[in-house]
Amino acid sequence: MQTFQLSLPPFTFxxxxxxxxxxxxxxxxxxxxxxxxIDPLVYVDYYLSATYSGGIRRFYKPQARFLCDERExxxxxxxxxxxxxxxxxxxxxxxxxxxxYAIVHxxxxxxxxxxxxxxxxxxxxxxxLTAHLSQNGWRLLSDEMALIIPGTxxxxxxxxxxxxxxxxxxxxxxxxxxxxxxxVAADTHKGDxxxxxxxxxxxxxxxxxxxxxxxxxxxxxxxxxxxIYQLNMTESFMQLVDNSFNFTAIGESSFDTITSLIExxxxxxxxxxxxxxxxxxxxxxxxxxx
Amino acid sequence: xxxxxxxKTKLEYKKGMLKHPFLDKSGLVFFNTQSTVVTSISVNETIxxxxxxxxxxxxxxxxxxxRTLIEQGFIVESPVAE
Numbered sequence: 001m002q003t004f005q006l007s008l009p010p011f012t013f014x015x016x017x018x019x020x021x022x023x024x025x026x027x028x029x030x031x032x033x034x035x036x037x038i039d040p041l042v043y044v045d046y047y048l049s050a051t052y053s054g055g056i057r058r059f060y061k062p063q064a065r066f067l068c069d070e071r072e073x074x075x076x077x078x079x080x081x082x083x084x085x086x087x088x089x090x091x092x093x094x095x096x097x098x099x100x101y102a103i104v105h106x107x108x109x110x111x112x113x114x115x116x117x118x119x120x121x122x123x124x125x126x127x128x129l130t131a132h133l134s135q136n137g138w139r140l141l142s143d144e145m146a147l148i149i150p151g152t153x154x155x156x157x158x159x160x161x162x163x164x165x166x167x168x169x170x171x172x173x174x175x176x177x178x179x180x181x182x183x184v185a186a187d188t189h190k191g192d193x194x195x196x197x198x199x200x201x202x203x204x205x206x207x208x209x210x211x212x213x214x215x216x217x218x219x220x221x222x223x224x225x226x227x228i229y230q231l232n233m234t235e236s237f238m239q240l241v242d243n244s245f246n247f248t249a250i251g252e253s254s255f256d257t258i259t260s261l262i263e264x265x266x267x268x269x270x271x272x273x274x275x276x277x278x279x280x281x282x283x284x285x286x287x288x289x290x
Numbered sequence: 291x292x293x294x295x296x297x298k299t300k301l302e303y304k305k306g307m308l309k310h311p312f313l314d315k316s317g318l319v320f321f322n323t324q325s326t327v328v329t330s331i332s333v334n335e336t337i338x339x340x341x342x343x344x345x346x347x348x349x350x351x352x353x354x355x356x357r358t359l360i361e362q363g364f365i366v367e368s369p370v371a372e
Contacts, residue, residue, distance in 0.1 A: 232316030234330050241328050248326035252308060255321045259310040 001051075004036040005044070009206050010147070010156060012042055013090060016049040017082075019064055025083040025182040029161045029197040046093050050086045052079060068093045077188070084185035084193045087163065091144055094158070095245040101147040101156070102257045103245040108141035108155055108210075109133045111287045115155050115210035117146050118218055119243035122190065125220025125272075128168040131196055132275040133282075135176050140202040141210060145245065149209070150257045153264045159206040161195035169194045212261060213290035215240065216282065217269040227271040228281060236267035266290075299367040301342040301356065307364050311335035320364045327362050331355055 002023045006013045008030075017023055027034050046068060053063040053076045064082035066074055066089040073092050077085050095103055106119035107130040120126040127143055134140040141157040148155050161182065164172050169192060173181065180197035215236055231239070240258055241247050247254045266286055272278050303309060308321040315334035321327075331338065333355075341348060342365065345356055359365045 233312035233314045234317035234319060234332055237312070237319050238328075238330050247328070251323045252321075255308050255310070259312075259319065263313050 002036065003038055004034055005038060005042060006030055007033050007035070007042075008158065008160065010158070011045040011094065013046050013048055013093075014038070014044045015086065016047075016051065017086075018051050019079060019082045021080070021183055022050045022064075022082050022086055025195070026086070028180050029182055029195055031197070031200070031203065033203060046090075046097075048086070048089060048093065050082050050089070080183075081185040081188050081193075083182055084163075084188060084195070087161065087195055090160070094145065098147075099246060099250055100150070102150055102247070102250060102254045104146040104148065104240060105144070105243045105245060106146040107143050108146045108157075109138040110141060110210040111138055111283065113139075113208065113210045114213045114287050114290055115141060116214040116216055116282060116286055117155070117212060117240075118216055119146075119240060120218050121243075122165075124218050125168075126218055127162050127164055128171065128220065129218055129275060129278060131162045131164060131168075131172050131176070133279060134162065134199055134202065135179070136279060138279075139205060139210070140198050143198075146212075148212070148257060148261065150250070150253045151260075152257075153212045153261050154209045155212050156209045157202070157206045159198045159202045161197055164194050164196055166191040172196055212265055214266045214268070214282070214286035215262075216267075216286070218278075219269065219271045220273065221271050222273055224271045224273055226274060226277040226281065228285075229269045231267040231269055233262045233267070237262045298370050299345075300370050301345055301360070301365045302368050303342075304363055304366045309364070311338075320359070320362075322363055325363065329359070329362060329364070331359070 001016055001018045003016050004023055049067045050064055052058050053065050062079035063076035064079045064085055065076045066085050104119055106117045107126050108115055108117055118126050130143045143162040146155050147158055182195040185193045217239055309318055311318045317330050317332040318335060318338060319330045
């Protein structure tokens with residue numbers, strides 16, 4: 001059994017695994033945030049494990065289980081999907097337990113410490129857009145969740161790998177050959193999945209909050225040039241709440257935070273097939289105009 | 291008259307419900323912290339207050355929006371003083 005710690009501000013995870021690809025991928029994707037020298041003085045927020053299921057099945061159709069503090073939120077998956085399961089498990093862990101932030105399912109990228117949220121359901125092209133921007137002058141704060149400090153319009157980083165699926169995998173490998181990628185988790189419920197390491201610069205600034213200045217709801221459409229629709233505050237509020245992980249759990253504080261945030265930011269829904277056009281729009285119309 | 295709104299009643303916000311009218315006047319949002327229902331109405335606050343004061347004069351479709359808010363526990367009927 002191997003044990004390692006991931007120091008990913010604002011959280012520290014300790015992971016136990018007997019599946020070699022889990023530790024190998026974590027080591028290559030997290031770099032200096034990964035440590036297999038367990039420091040007993042470090043405060044660990046969550047104890048996780050990704051291990052082979054027991055029994056005879058292990059020898060002919062091996063499966064992996066994810067546990068968070070002895071709780072098992074998912075059914076076992078194929079063992080070759082164990083690393084992706086760990087990443088999804090970390091997402092679940094934070095979304096299900098953390099109440100000190102208003103948490104929105106959203107990518108977060110910033111320029112000059114001005115951040116834009118990209119809340120979107122699966123299939124919207126969010127992660128491909130995130131990968132592109134993070135390699136083209138934008139600071140990655142998160143591919144998956146915005147941790148908003150209640151009562152403010154500040155978002156704090158939670159820097160993790162970017163989860164790419166299906167046709168995005170080949171594109172990302174072609175665009176960014178120098179980047180570090182995980183092994184492929186084939187045939188998951190999301191299709192083939194791979195994780196791409198966050199840029200080193202993102203880790204270097206992983207304690208620096210950014211001010212949210214825009215919220216953009218992305219929709220990738222293969223045959224559609226950039227179409228931009230300005231949303232009113234009521235529309236944007238309802239979409240943001242739909243993408244919130246803990247809005248109802250936090251209650252009044254979350255309502256106040258989100259309504260206040262909506263009034264301080266710009267809101268757009270975009271349809272696109274050209275990532276460079278999107279980059280230009282975001283920079284000129286949101287970042288530079290804020 | 292509707293199932294919910296009598297001839298001599300007006301409507302008012304139910305105590306304890308959270309509401310927020312947005313600065314751009316695009317509408318109001320409501321949050322019931324007990325049932326955890328979140329909803330919105332795309333009418334600016336001034337017009338919405340007129341709706342509450344005199345629901346009997348509303349068009350069918352607007353009345354239907356108010357009925358939904360009553361069902362969700364955001365607004366309640368109250369008798370008009372004679």
